[in-house]
Amino acid sequence: MAKEIIIAEHAGFCFGVKRAVDIALMQQLTKESKAYTLGPLIHNNDMIQRLKEKEVFPIHISELDQLNPSDSIVIRSHGVTPDMIKQIKQTGARLADATCPYVSSIQKKARKYMDLGYQIIIVGDRNHPEVIGINGWCDNTAIITKDGSDLPKLPPKVCVVSQTTQRLANYEKVVDLVTKQCEDVQTFNTICKATSDRQNSANEVSKKVDFMIVIGGKNSSNSKKLFEICSLNCPKTIFIENKDELLADLLKDSTIEKIGITAGASTPDFIIEDVIAKVREIITL
Ligand code: SF4
Structure with a gap:
């Protein structure tokens, strides 16, 4: 019986990452000029x-x-942070801002509500660059918490935002705690749907297949999360960075009828397409 391939509906680059890569590739280079990204653009070697x-x-x-x-x-x-923007501008180099518009919107909210006298609370990971950036927009005065368990005594006016990749349960926990303590609470669920869309699609597909392939960078946390979700539904789940890591023998098992494929938000289309092509080649041999 011919094997079937099922590709997750939401897989690979999210809108913000695709836009950032496009902006980086659009930089006009001459012999005298170079293009740089402030840190690795995405978690994909x-x-x-x-x-x-x-x-x-x-x-x-x-x-x-x-x-x-x-x-x-x-x-x-x-x-x-605005401070980093200032440092870049001082170099005289041309600045190409590929901040995801969803992230810019959180930065603006943090600034606006700080100016209105609210204490900003960011639900997120204090070491994540996105959180460091948002905190910079409210003059590094935000309280940063993962799930509210470490919240200090709060002032009466508080504004809660979230890192875009946070778990909804953590955000809801914080909102619940803050609402009980403070008089004036402004809450903004700024969690991006791209993450949950990818996780839901991976969950759906991995329930239907006998073999699941997750494609992503080894240091990509959103790809690792997809691997965890898929492994729970499908014990034969593998995590690969690219087609070179896909071993043909694994797919030749005659008990495998359906093969699922998904990819993290930082996995480019060309890598996904390479893997799909290799899977097709192996199963038709
Ligand atoms: S995950 Fe969402 S917020 Fe983050 S870059 Fe992608 S689209 Fe933007």
Whole structure:
């Protein structure tokens, strides 16, 4: 019986990451100018390599003094603090802001409500670049909490926002705790649907198949999460970075009838297409 391939409806690049990669690739280069991204643009080694081949290189904030005014520097989808923007502008290099519009909207809310006298609370991971960036927009005065368990005594006016990739349960827990303590509470569920869409699709597909392939960078936390979800539904789930890691023997098992494929939000289309092509080739041999 011919094996069937089922591809998750929501897989691969989210809107914000695709936009950031497009912006990086659009930088006009001349012999004298170079394009940089402030940190690796996405958690995917193959994509970073492809960007390097197109003369777009990651640079650390501490290396900004190496920039020439003819160079351009791309801000990642996570966004940065106003202070970092100032530092980049001081170099004279051209700034290409690829902050995801969903993230920019959180930054603006944090600034607006801080100016209106609210204490900003960010539900998220304090070391994540997106959270560091948002905190910068409210002058680094935000209270950052993962699930509310470490909240200090709060003032009467509080505004709650969330890191875009946070779990809804954590956000709801914080809102619940804050609402009980404070008089004036403004809440904004700023969790991005791209994450839950990918997780729901992966969950659905992995329930229907005998073998599941998750494609993503080894250091991509959203891809690892997809692997965890799929493994619970389908014990034969593998996590690969690209087609080279897909071993043909695994798919030749005669008990496998349906093969599912999904990919994290930082996995580019060309890698997904390569894997699909290799799977087709193996199962038709
Ligand atoms: S996950 Fe959502 S918020 Fe983050 S870059 Fe993608 S689209 Fe933007």
